[in-house]
């Protein structure tokens with residue numbers, strides 16, 4: 001079937017929740033992907049910051065093959081070994097003590113916030129309100145839509161579940177002002193991903209943590225996007241000298257198999273049996289993939305490489321900024337990077353990049369986001385920069 005036919009079928013068969021770009025991907029290897037016409041792309045979208053080790057990493061493929069032949073699903077009525085091994089690895093390398101596995105980022109956050117509500121009920125005289133920030137993104141369930149402080153996600157669904165208050169990001173005073181007797185937790189992204197790669201001041205997380213400790217409320221970090229090496233440390237909180245009471249993970253954890261997790265300190269682990277659960281969560285297949293991914297990232301010291309290559313990428317983008325006056329900002333941490341413009345040209349740039357064999361994301365109408373695999377090389381960064389430069393040049397001097 002031709003490319004157009006697949007894409008026409010999609011238009012007919014699917015609920016219209018997204019306008020996809022006109023590329024039908026059929027295969028991937030490392031940082032490369034191919035469409036159904038055989039065209040090759042350098043992939044700086046990375047499955048939306050999911051493909052930590054690139055497409056089809058051999059260690060993960062091997063783990064999946066082995067587990068698929070052994071045990072795929074058993075339910076959480078039983079003990080299964082891959083989820084216990086994954087739990088050991090996560091807890092051994094983080095400041096948290098206990099874990100719950102689920103299937104996505106939204107579910108991880110939903111679970112974390114349910115845990116915060118239990119904590120409020122049991123330890124804080126029934127406090128239930130959760131503070132989150134503008135421009136945040138916490139997922140698409142109804143409750144996480146209320147937690148996500150962006151009106152474009154909220155307005156279609158009003159009235160939203162109660163108990164979420166959105167305040168300004170990178171503003172400790174806003175959090176202090178919104179805190180009341182009813183507050184049980186604050187939830188933050190260490191770097192806002194979907195909101196446009198927004199990086200807070202160096203002391204913001206520390207100050208929010210101090211405030212939470214002072215008030216006895218939970219300090220929760222949504223590391224669904226920043227976790228598992230993306231920002232240059234295994235977890236982003238390590239760079240800010242803080243320790244969350246609860247942390248959520250998903251995107252980069254499983255190399256593309258659907259897995260999410262929330263982890264909690266012992267003091268915050270207040271669930272009793274029956275209060276939360278999942279049919280697929282932590283099944284042996286996804287846990288084997290996540291274990292292989294995480295083990296590789298730890299054993300091969302990938303976060304350090306992310307920091308190095310990420311800084312190199314930032315430097316190269318800075319030099320592009322010198323050449324094109326419509327670039328207003330370059331910002332990022334590790335391999336979570338954005339390029340912002342003084343015009344709404346991001347969609348046009350995405351299409352022009354596709355033409356030249358580079359996949360990038362238009363995170364905002366006026367900003368591109370780069371989330372390449374964590375194993376990307378400087379040479380591949382150079383190649384992407386070359387394509388970007390050509391595309392920006394063409395934007396400046398359009399051919400008529």
Ligand SMILES: *Cc1c(COP(=O)(O)O)cnc(C)c1O
Pocket residue numbers: 103104105106107109137138139140189193194222223224225226250251
């Ligand atoms: C992507 C994302 C989510 C939602 O994850 P899904 O797997 O799409 O449900 C939540 N929080 C953050 C920070 C994210 O980047």
